[in-house]
Amino acid sequence: MGSSTTQDRKSAKxxxxxxxxxxxxxxxxxxxxxxxxxAASADVGKGTVYEYFDSKEDIFLAVFELLMxxxxxxxxxxxxxxxxxEQLRVFSEAFVAWINHTSEAxxxxxxxxxxxxxxxxxxxxxxxxxxxYLQYREFIADILHQGQEHGEIRPGVxxxxxxxxxxxxxxxxxxxxxxFTDLDVESVNRGFLDAMLTxxxxxx
Amino acid sequence: MGSSTTQDRKSAKxxxxxxxxxxxxxxxxxxxxxxxxxAASADVGKGTVYEYFDSKEDIFLAVFELLMxxxxxxxxxxxxxxxxxEQLRVFSEAFVAWINHTSEAxxxxxxxxxxxxxxxxxxxxxxxxxxxYLQYREFIADILHQGQEHGEIRPGVxxxxxxxxxxxxxxxxxxxxxxFTDLDVESVNRGFLDAMLTxxxxxx
Amino acid sequence: MGSSTTQDRKSAKxxxxxxxxxxxxxxxxxxxxxxxxxAASADVGKGTVYEYFDSKEDIFLAVFELLMxxxxxxxxxxxxxxxxxEQLRVFSEAFVAWINHTSEAxxxxxxxxxxxxxxxxxxxxxxxxxxxYLQYREFIADILHQGQEHGEIRPGVxxxxxxxxxxxxxxxxxxxxxxFTDLDVESVNRGFLDAMLTxxxxxx
Amino acid sequence: MGSSTTQDRKSAKxxxxxxxxxxxxxxxxxxxxxxxxxAASADVGKGTVYEYFDSKEDIFLAVFELLMxxxxxxxxxxxxxxxxxEQLRVFSEAFVAWINHTSEAxxxxxxxxxxxxxxxxxxxxxxxxxxxYLQYREFIADILHQGQEHGEIRPGVxxxxxxxxxxxxxxxxxxxxxxFTDLDVESVNRGFLDAMLTxxxxxx
DNA sequence: AATGAATGAGACTTCATTCAT
DNA sequence: CATGAATGAAGTCTCATTCAT
Numbered sequence: 001m002g003s004s005t006t007q008d009r010k011s012a013k014x015x016x017x018x019x020x021x022x023x024x025x026x027x028x029x030x031x032x033x034x035x036x037x038x039a040a041s042a043d044v045g046k047g048t049v050y051e052y053f054d055s056k057e058d059i060f061l062a063v064f065e066l067l068m069x070x071x072x073x074x075x076x077x078x079x080x081x082x083x084x085x086e087q088l089r090v091f092s093e094a095f096v097a098w099i100n101h102t103s104e105a106x107x108x109x110x111x112x113x114x115x116x117x118x119x120x121x122x123x124x125x126x127x128x129x130x131x132x133y134l135q136y137r138e139f140i141a142d143i144l145h146q147g148q149e150h151g152e153i154r155p156g157v158x159x160x161x162x163x164x165x166x167x168x169x170x171x172x173x174x175x176x177x178x179x180f181t182d183l184d185v186e187s188v189n190r191g192f193l194d195a196m197l198t199x200x201x202x203x204x
Numbered sequence: 205m206g207s208s209t210t211q212d213r214k215s216a217k218x219x220x221x222x223x224x225x226x227x228x229x230x231x232x233x234x235x236x237x238x239x240x241x242x243a244a245s246a247d248v249g250k251g252t253v254y255e256y257f258d259s260k261e262d263i264f265l266a267v268f269e270l271l272m273x274x275x276x277x278x279x280x281x282x283x284x285x286x287x288x289x290e291q292l293r294v295f296s297e298a299f300v301a302w303i304n305h306t307s308e309a310x311x312x313x314x315x316x317x318x319x320x321x322x323x324x325x326x327x328x329x330x331x332x333x334x335x336x337y338l339q340y341r342e343f344i345a346d347i348l349h350q351g352q353e354h355g356e357i358r359p360g361v362x363x364x365x366x367x368x369x370x371x372x373x374x375x376x377x378x379x380x381x382x383x384f385t386d387l388d389v390e391s392v393n394r395g396f397l398d399a400m401l402t403x404x405x406x407x408x
Numbered sequence: 409m410g411s412s413t414t415q416d417r418k419s420a421k422x423x424x425x426x427x428x429x430x431x432x433x434x435x436x437x438x439x440x441x442x443x444x445x446x447a448a449s450a451d452v453g454k455g456t457v458y459e460y461f462d463s464k465e466d467i468f469l470a471v472f473e474l475l476m477x478x479x480x481x482x483x484x485x486x487x488x489x490x491x492x493x494e495q496l497r498v499f500s501e502a503f504v505a506w507i508n509h510t511s512e513a514x515x516x517x518x519x520x521x522x523x524x525x526x527x528x529x530x531x532x533x534x535x536x537x538x539x540x541y542l543q544y545r546e547f548i549a550d551i552l553h554q555g556q557e558h559g560e561i562r563p564g565v566x567x568x569x570x571x572x573x574x575x576x577x578x579x580x581x582x583x584x585x586x587x588f589t590d591l592d593v594e595s596v597n598r599g600f601l602d603a604m605l606t607x608x609x610x611x612x
Numbered sequence: 613m614g615s616s617t618t619q620d621r622k623s624a625k626x627x628x629x630x631x632x633x634x635x636x637x638x639x640x641x642x643x644x645x646x647x648x649x650x651a652a653s654a655d656v657g658k659g660t661v662y663e664y665f666d667s668k669e670d671i672f673l674a675v676f677e678l679l680m681x682x683x684x685x686x687x688x689x690x691x692x693x694x695x696x697x698e699q700l701r702v703f704s705e706a707f708v709a710w711i712n713h714t715s716e717a718x719x720x721x722x723x724x725x726x727x728x729x730x731x732x733x734x735x736x737x738x739x740x741x742x743x744x745y746l747q748y749r750e751f752i753a754d755i756l757h758q759g760q761e762h763g764e765i766r767p768g769v770x771x772x773x774x775x776x777x778x779x780x781x782x783x784x785x786x787x788x789x790x791x792f793t794d795l796d797v798e799s800v801n802r803g804f805l806d807a808m809l810t811x812x813x814x815x816x
Numbered sequence: 817a818a819t820g821a822a823t824g825a826g827a828c829t830t831c832a833t834t835c836a837t
Numbered sequence: 838c839a840t841g842a843a844t845g846a847a848g849t850c851t852c853a854t855t856c857a858t
Contacts, residue, residue, distance in 0.1 A: 027322070028322055030235070034853085035852075035853060039819095044819085045818055045819040045820060047819045047821095047855085048819065050853095050854070050855080051817070056852095085404075107318075110320070110321045111318050111321065111322065113314045113379075114233060114311070114314045114317065117311025118230075118236055118314075119236065126383070133380065133384075147404075152406075153405060153406075154404060157399045157404060158398065160392075160395070161393075161395025161396045162396050164380065165373050165392055165393075165396035166373075168372075168377055168379065168380055169369050169372055169373035171376050171379070172375050172376040173369070176337065176368065179330070188364075188368045188369055189365075189369070191366065191369075192365045192366050195360075195362060195366050195400075196366075196403070196404055197404045198405065199402045200348075200351075200358060200366070200400055200403075201356060202357075202358050217842095238828085248843075248844085249843060249844040249845060250829090251829090251844050254829070255844095259828080260829095435730070436730055437726060439643035440730055443832060444841095453840040454833090454840075454841060455834085456838080458832095459838070459839075463832080464831095464833095515726070518729045519726050521722045522723050523641075524722070525641065525719025525723065526719050526722075527641060538792070541788065541791065559814070561814075562807075562810070562811070566804070568803070569801075569803025570804050572800045572804075573781050573800055573803075573804035574781075575784075576780075576788055579787070580781060581780055583725075583780065583783075587738070587741060587745065588742070596772075597777075598773070599772070599773025599774065599777075600776075600777035602770065603769045604807075604812055605812045605813050606768075607808070607810045607811025607815075608697075608759075608765050608808055608811075610764075610765075610766050647848080647849065656823085657822060658823075658824065658850090659823050659824060659825095660821080660822055660823065662850065662851080663823095666850095668848095
């Protein structure tokens with residue numbers, strides 16, 4: 001033990017290619033990226049890339065999985081304890097942190113979305129996106145439901161609708177963070193959450 | 205009057221090509237679409253396309269402008285009268301109507317976003333998107349501000365943050381409508397608006 | 409009489425197209441020129457060009473004939489009287505005048521030469537060039553022969569060789585005039601003629 | 613030693629493509645030649661050509677440089693010793709040798725001249741031609757000047773004019789050799805040189 | 817395992833030519 | 838007669854992928 005196995009070396013190089021590819025795809029898009037460019041960026045030969053991946057699409061999907069995994073990991077580290085409101089804050093802040101960390105390479109995400117719409121990979125990407133969205137929507141809905149049970153959230157609230165809207169809203173924040181680099185996403189998130197919790201209109 | 209002029213015929217054919225191109229781009233994406241395919245789809249010769257457009261990118265941008273124009277038009281037909289809350293409902297419903305009307309070809313929108321990130325057209329597209337977002341954000345913020353002045357909206361609300369979040373949320377609804385074809389966007393919008401207006405947490 | 413006939417108008421327009429084409433071919437070469445460009449330059453519709461010419465090559469050949477005709481005309485106006493030496497001077501000066509008049513558009517001549525080498529028109533052009541060269545060579549040879557008969561030219565001179573070399577030399581002066589716009593072709597011609605008549609080496 | 617390196621193989625293939633291209637350009641001209649044809653003629657794939665050259669123009673320029681290099685090489689092998697007259701003979705014979713060796717592919721030279729006039733490569737070609745002409749003109753002028761200093765050449769001779777005319781004349785011999793395949797260039801050159809040295813007109 | 821030279825499918829684009837008006 | 842919209846053949850160039858070393 002301690003000595004790096006062949007397996008290790010293999011996956012290490014594979015990882016390096018994925019990292020390099022992520023940068024290239026973010027910079028040029030899927031269509032604009034070339035396998036030669038990825039290979040050069042990863043400092044390996046063009047042929048070597050094909051030792052680890054079957055095709056350009058294959059690389060793209062690997063990058064996609066890496067990104068999705070990072071997001072899931074980031075969110076998973078959050079301890080879900082506390083009140084519903086507390087959990088909403090914690091979750092949204094974790095997401096915002098991810099946004100801030102990712103926004104520079106957000107074009108990569110857009111590439112994935114576009115590919116989910118039109119490329120031959122659409123099925124696999126679309127399935128992943130759907131699953132991700134459903135998962136987070138459900139996660140938020142659970143929090144809200146629990147909040148309703150505990151009397152923290154008003155009973156009249158359409159939990160499903162709110163969860164759906166919220167998940168989309170947070171996702172869209174990533175887009176806006178990328179578009180408007182000076183946007184203070186954290187502040188927007190906080191300001192919005194506060195307003196939504198208390199309500200826009202004055203109570204009687 | 206009534207006789208079709210040369211000008212008419214020219215712009216009519218141009219329009220036909222744009223329509224055909226929109227369908228092809230939506231189906232295959234920018235990179236996947238071929239000019240030959242667009243020409244065939246518009247039922248004209250390959251060379252004819254180049255009588256009306258300088259390049260494939262040019263066609264793409266024309267389609268983009270068509271879509272943006274349609275959206276702006278749809279929203280512009282809304283009479284802005286009534287209370288702030290009323291206006292939010294009206295605006296959001298117009299937007300939701302556009303979503304329902306466009307969701308099938310939403311992949312086209314995703315193509316535009318992706319192109320805004322990486323293609324050589326990025327500057328033009330990005331500028332248009334930024335401007336669009338800003339415009340709608342400001343529009344919503346205006347409504348909220350007026351609401352505050354009239355006492356309809358609570359004074360403590362961070363209007364800018366809410367407007368930013370709302371615009372993103374509505375945009376993201378389009379994405380979800382496309383992803384989940386059975387999603388009732390109208391209902392989500394209404395449920396969310398109601399909850400946000402009154403607030404998630406019970407008042408004292 | 410005096411009223412322009414249909415025939416006149418036709419050939420006038422044809423002439424205009426040839427003139428315009430000459431400029432365009434000189435500017436862009438045969439391959440680089442477009443029929444559309446020629447039409448625009450002649451201020452007629454693209455289709456009109458095809459009323460007067462069967463093809464782009466046809467236009468090119470018409471321009472060629474125009475240029476050749478001009479040269480022949482210029483040289484024909486020279487009265488061939490006088491001694492052999494006198495005639496050489498007169499002829500060469502006429503040629504030099506043509507060079508000075510044409511050098512700006514010399515690239516057109518180069519286009520013809522190139523076309524004589526490789527284009528489908530090669531046979532027609534080559535034949536014309538050959539005939540032209542032969543004609544002038546013979547013309548010069550005649551002068552020299554007569555000079556020999558009259559004792560003006562040394563009997564030992566290889567008249568055919570000298571005529572061949574001279575014709576080529578004058579032709580090449582055109583090329584150099586075009587390449588080096590500040591070259592004083594007239595002076596070169598005179599200086600060379602003088603030297604050649606008397607001889608480069610000192611006489612015993 | 614004796615083992616071919618990668619470098620060798622690369623430049624060997626590059627050379628092969630240039631050779632093939634020279635033949636194709638000579639046969640069809642620049643515009644008429646196709647990269648596919650060149651590739652086929654070089655017995656490599658179409659894409660391979662682009663591994664060695666950036667564009668069709670690039671190939672053309674490489675062929676040009678090859679030809680120019682061959683000429684310079686041929687002339688450089690001449691030992692410049694002897695009297696001025698002797699040197700003129702030697703130089704002109706070397707040039708004539710090159711003509712005889714090249715005349716079959718002279719259309720290639722015409723292509724270069726035409727390209728120097730109108731193609732996008734005009735600047736590079738024109739510069740090379742100008743430099744070549746100047747170089748040879750100066751070379752001849754030097755010989756003549758030295759001849760004058762040594763009393764071999766008459767003092768009254770306009771050396772610059774004669775040098776300019778001679779260089780053009782030799783160049784034009786190449787053209788005539790190509791046009792009239794049965795022309796005995798060597799004989800023409802000798803006959804002309806003899807006549808010019810002694811002078812056309814009888815001495816007193 | 818690693819490489820990069822070789823390849824050819826395929827796409828954009830140009831433009832000579834036709835023909836209906 | 839004049840026109841210019843329409844066309845498709847043809848050509849350059851890119852690049853994912855293969856495979857011999």
